[in-house]
Amino acid sequence: MVVGITAVDDKLDATFTALADPTRRAIVARLAKGDATVNELAAPFAMTLPGISKHLKMLERCGLISRSRHAQFRPCHLEREVLDEAVEWIEESRRIWTERFDRLDAHLRDIQRPSSSRKRGTTHE
Amino acid sequence: MNDQERGTDELNFTRVFDAPRELVFRCMIDPEHLTHFWGPIGVSTPLESILVDARSGGAFEAVMVNDADGSKYPMRAVYDEVDEPERLVWTDPGTGMTTISTFLDLGDARTEVRIRQTKVPEAFRGPGARAGFLSSLDRFATYLGTLTQGSTR
Numbered sequence: 001m002v003v004g005i006t007a008v009d010d011k012l013d014a015t016f017t018a019l020a021d022p023t024r025r026a027i028v029a030r031l032a033k034g035d036a037t038v039n040e041l042a043a044p045f046a047m048t049l050p051g052i053s054k055h056l057k058m059l060e061r062c063g064l065i066s067r068s069r070h071a072q073f074r075p076c077h078l079e080r081e082v083l084d085e086a087v088e089w090i091e092e093s094r095r096i097w098t099e100r101f102d103r104l105d106a107h108l109r110d111i112q113r114p115s116s117s118r119k120r121g122t123t124h125e
Numbered sequence: 126m127n128d129q130e131r132g133t134d135e136l137n138f139t140r141v142f143d144a145p146r147e148l149v150f151r152c153m154i155d156p157e158h159l160t161h162f163w164g165p166i167g168v169s170t171p172l173e174s175i176l177v178d179a180r181s182g183g184a185f186e187a188v189m190v191n192d193a194d195g196s197k198y199p200m201r202a203v204y205d206e207v208d209e210p211e212r213l214v215w216t217d218p219g220t221g222m223t224t225i226s227t228f229l230d231l232g233d234a235r236t237e238v239r240i241r242q243t244k245v246p247e248a249f250r251g252p253g254a255r256a257g258f259l260s261s262l263d264r265f266a267t268y269l270g271t272l273t274q275g276s277t278r
Binding site for chain 2: 095
């Protein structure tokens with residue numbers, strides 16, 4: 001849908017903001033492989049648990065991750081739909097420009113065709 | 126806005142066209158040309174819907190129409206810079222998205238066009254925060270796409 005490129009909403013803004021930080025991106029990438037506890041998420045980083053918790057809270061606020069209220073170790077879970085929206089927005093923009101340039105390429109060939117009355121390379125509108 | 130900053134934005138597109146730079150640039154600001162290619166595949170942009178006032182502060186508007194069901198997608202932007210035939214910058218005030226197009230003369234009637242599109246949330250428009258926000262988001266999306274989809278998209 002073309003509309004995606006113009007209708008960027010606040011939620012998407014929040015997602016991009018959350019993904020602006022390399023630590024949070026690493027957390028999201030880790031959770032893409034499966035749920036993990038705070039301790040497991042903290043392991044690869046030289047960061048205290050409260051430091052990691054701050055990042056997790058931000059990811060939770062924008063809906064990118066959720067945490068079980070009941071399980072003992074409250075594993076973190078990636079909400080793929082929210083992430084997919086952000087990924088789709090980027091891919092959507094890329095697709096639009098790719099197709100637009102395909103058409104521009106065809107248009108340029110068209111108007112520069114030697115058989116037309118215009119001379120190649122000197123065409124101006 | 127120099128070349129060193131490239132690659133840190135959300136989206137980068139580069140394409141080489143077999144046409145002289147002046148012509149490629151005209152295509153991007155002339156409604157008679159834009160109507161031929163502005164909509165992606167399956168989407169038309171009627172000539173009468175395109176408004177171009179190619180100067181700094183001028184309007185760039187168009188309505189894209191879905192060929193299949195007729196739904197309309199209006200776009201409305203304002204030019205920040207019009208430097209023919211080298212550089213074109215516009216911003217969509219609604220989304221805060223800025224599109225920067227640069228046109229490189231490769232000689233031999235060939236032109237490289239670079240498109241950089243940045244969508245910077247309000248909170249991240251300060252100079253210091255900007256770099257963090259923009260770093261590799263585009264590549265990150267591709268990477269995540271492979272992780273979460275497990276198939277080609």
